[in-house]
Amino acid sequence: MSDTVLDRPAHDLVDDDTIERFRADGVVALRNVVDDEWVERLRGGVADEMANPSPTAHNYESTGFFGSLDLWRFHPLFEEFVTQSRLGELAAAMFGSPIVRMYYDQLFVKEPGSSQPVPWHNDQPYWPISGRQVMSFWIALDTVDATNGRVEYVRGSHAWDRWFQPRTFAPTNAHDYERNPDYELMPDIEADRDSYDIISFDLEPGDAVAFWAMILHGSQGNADQGRARRGYAARYIGTDVRYDPRIGTAQVLHVDGLDAGSTMELDRYPVVWPRSA
Numbered sequence: 001m002s003d004t005v006l007d008r009p010a011h012d013l014v015d016d017d018t019i020e021r022f023r024a025d026g027v028v029a030l031r032n033v034v035d036d037e038w039v040e041r042l043r044g045g046v047a048d049e050m051a052n053p054s055p056t057a058h059n060y061e062s063t064g065f066f067g068s069l070d071l072w073r074f075h076p077l078f079e080e081f082v083t084q085s086r087l088g089e090l091a092a093a094m095f096g097s098p099i100v101r102m103y104y105d106q107l108f109v110k111e112p113g114s115s116q117p118v119p120w121h122n123d124q125p126y127w128p129i130s131g132r133q134v135m136s137f138w139i140a141l142d143t144v145d146a147t148n149g150r151v152e153y154v155r156g157s158h159a160w161d162r163w164f165q166p167r168t169f170a171p172t173n174a175h176d177y178e179r180n181p182d183y184e185l186m187p188d189i190e191a192d193r194d195s196y197d198i199i200s201f202d203l204e205p206g207d208a209v210a211f212w213a214m215i216l217h218g219s220q221g222n223a224d225q226g227r228a229r230r231g232y233a234a235r236y237i238g239t240d241v242r243y244d245p246r247i248g249t250a251q252v253l254h255v256d257g258l259d260a261g262s263t264m265e266l267d268r269y270p271v272v273w274p275r276s277a
Contacts, residue, residue: 010089022094026158026215029201030090033208034139038081043141045077046107046230056252063171064114064222069106069252078105082234087137088272094210095133097238100273101264103127103134104253110149110222110229119167120189120218122157123235125180126166127213128249129264133238134213140203141230148224151209151217151231154189155197158212166248180248189216236272237264 013030014022022028034042050066053059054074059066072078088100110116124134144150164186166177189196196216201209211217213235222229243262245254255268 010086010093013086013090014093019094022210022212025155025199027153027155027199027209027211027217029203030137030208030210031204032206033087033090033137034206036206039141039205041077042081042139042232043230045071045075046109046141046232049075049107050109058170060116060169060171063116064111065116065169066109066111067107067169070104071107072102072105083270083272084275087234088236088275090137090210091135091236091238092273095135095212095238097133097240098274099239099271101237101241101269102272103129103235103237103264103269105235106233108229108231108233112148112222112228113225114149114222114229116169116171117221118151118169118219120154120186120216121167122162122164122214122216124213125163125183125248126177126250126253128243128245128254129237129241130244131237131241133240134235136211136213136233136235138209138211139232139234140205140207141232142205142228144201144203144229144231146200146202147222148227148229149219149222150200150202150229151219152198152200153211154216155199157196158215160214164216166250177250178248180246182246183248189218237269 018028049068049071054068056070057068072082082102082105091100163183165180165183168176241264243258243260245260
């Protein structure tokens with residue numbers, strides 16, 4: 001990887017106050033995490049993925065939404081980015097783990113005028129893992145604001161220890177998630193917004209939002225008829241994470257032959273911090 005901002009030590013990107021705010025609020029904006037060169041390279045990778053979708057792509061053409069997960073397994077560009085950048089070191093600093101592994105990455109594209117919302121949810125109920133050291137970096141590849149579908153977060157909800165039933169992001173519920181009796185149904189946050197401490201961040205290309213996997217978040221459609229909203233998320237896990245293929249989790253993330261309660265010490269989840277010499 002070229003000598004970019006991502007090659008600077010993590011303490012040059014986050015200070016103690018930022019880490020403390022991340023741990024208290026569950027979410028924090030990080031400015032200029034990705035330089036212009038890498039923003040352009042990632043945009044090129046997104047264009048390639050949209051032109052030739054990988055097996056895990058989901059394109060909701062009727063609503064102007066395109067998404068993919070595990071891009072790094074199909075595109076060397078994304079593999080380089082998520083495994084060789086300093087994001088792993090940043091994750092280690094943010095949630096305090098001596099070892100950080102790549103979990104998976106995900107693309108969210110809302111085309112101009114997209115009507116597709118992302119419903120309120122917390123991520124970890126979707127994922128077949130347990131443990132606290134689970135976080136994402138949501139990287140803006142476009143200017144993001146209230147008009148084109150910025151993500152909103154319920155401040156502090158990562159600490160509620162409340163697991164909400166996953167819901168499909170698809171326009172119909174035909175492929176919804178199996179009901180887990182241990183999960184709560186999501187309250188109607190939109191109908192009662194004043195009861196929640198909802199925050200969001202305007203972002204420029206190269207900015208990122210770091211957030212815990214248990215924080216509640218969601219987004220509206222893209223009302224801007226002239227701008228896309230391309231967001232790329234890289235997910236990382238620490239040493240307390242275990243495989244947990246419970247009811248209602250995404251089948252695409254299940255691993256054949258891995259027992260419940262096992263550590264994530266597989267090539268599928270490479271160590272990204274500390275990096276190999």
